[in-house]
Amino acid sequence: MSNSTVLNALSTPPRIWPEPDGEFVPRSPSAEEQAFIELHNQRLEGASPEEILTWAVETYYPRFTMATGLGPEGCVIISMLAKIEPRVYVFNLDTGYQFAETLELRERIAEKYGIVIDLQRPLQSVHDYEKSHGGPVYVHSPDQCCFDRKIRVLQRVAPHFDAWATGIRRDQSVTRANTPIVRWDKKFGLVKVSPLAAWTKKQVWQRIVEESVPYNPLHDQGYPSIGCQPCTRPVVAGQDERAGRWSGFAKTECGLHTGD
Numbered sequence: 001m002s003n004s005t006v007l008n009a010l011s012t013p014p015r016i017w018p019e020p021d022g023e024f025v026p027r028s029p030s031a032e033e034q035a036f037i038e039l040h041n042q043r044l045e046g047a048s049p050e051e052i053l054t055w056a057v058e059t060y061y062p063r064f065t066m067a068t069g070l071g072p073e074g075c076v077i078i079s080m081l082a083k084i085e086p087r088v089y090v091f092n093l094d095t096g097y098q099f100a101e102t103l104e105l106r107e108r109i110a111e112k113y114g115i116v117i118d119l120q121r122p123l124q125s126v127h128d129y130e131k132s133h134g135g136p137v138y139v140h141s142p143d144q145c146c147f148d149r150k151i152r153v154l155q156r157v158a159p160h161f162d163a164w165a166t167g168i169r170r171d172q173s174v175t176r177a178n179t180p181i182v183r184w185d186k187k188f189g190l191v192k193v194s195p196l197a198a199w200t201k202k203q204v205w206q207r208i209v210e211e212s213v214p215y216n217p218l219h220d221q222g223y224p225s226i227g228c229q230p231c232t233r234p235v236v237a238g239q240d241e242r243a244g245r246w247s248g249f250a251k252t253e254c255g256l257h258t259g260d
């Protein structure tokens with residue numbers, strides 16, 4: 001992809017879907033669909049991430065999508081999708097509070113792979129959101145802030161797809177230790193595919209180095225896990241890699257990967 005094509009694509013307005021009327025009601029799987037998921041979850045245990053992604057693309061594309069916070073895992077999955085099916089719709093939940101380095105990484109991904117990550121934003125700007133709540137909500141109620149600026153956005157996207165890929169890994173934290181390869185995500189009414197579930201952090205970084213996959217420079221500055229700027233701090237050696245997220249709160253997940 002030429003630079004001007006990439007810049008044009010990056011400036012394309014995001015796909016905007018309306019919020020669901022009333023409360024979001026996720027779809028439920030049929031018994032047949034659930035059995036299909038369980039069968040392939042067992043079958044794909046031990047498969048490579050590329051084999052898992054290829055199955056997901058063959059089974060669900062074009063109603064297969066990927067959400068990424070542009071962490072190392074997401075960038076590695078994008079590098080794989082570039083070879084398997086670069087037309088998969090990839091999006092980022094752009095809360096308005098992300099690091100500039102994260103948004104700049106999106107441009108480097110587009111230049112390298114020709115995959116333009118769509119920015120899915122809340123309907124309310126940061127300015128209006130903070131004005132209507134008397135200031136930044138993350139200061140006192142990060143659960144509500146994550147719900148308003150991430151979960152509700154995914155609820156707008158989810159009904160337009162059948163399956164989504166995530167970059168979560170079992171060794172990232174205790175809350176992710178039992179992540180299946182394929183499962184039903186009852187929170188969003190989608191099949192959830194985690195091609196890197198069985199990979200270690202070392203394997204992810206090995207791939208980044210081997211294939212010069214673009215990554216966030218903040219990882220070299222003590223940030224193993226990067227979310228929104230106000231809710232992310234560097235960690236010290238030996239700490240859980242997600243220990244720098246929502247420091248000072250009991251919160252360890254934004255809610256996208258819990259309760260499903």
Ligand code: SF4
Pocket residue numbers: 095097138141142143145146147149150227228229230231254
């Ligand atoms: S990570 Fe922090 S700033 Fe981002 S949506 Fe959640 S609470 Fe808000």
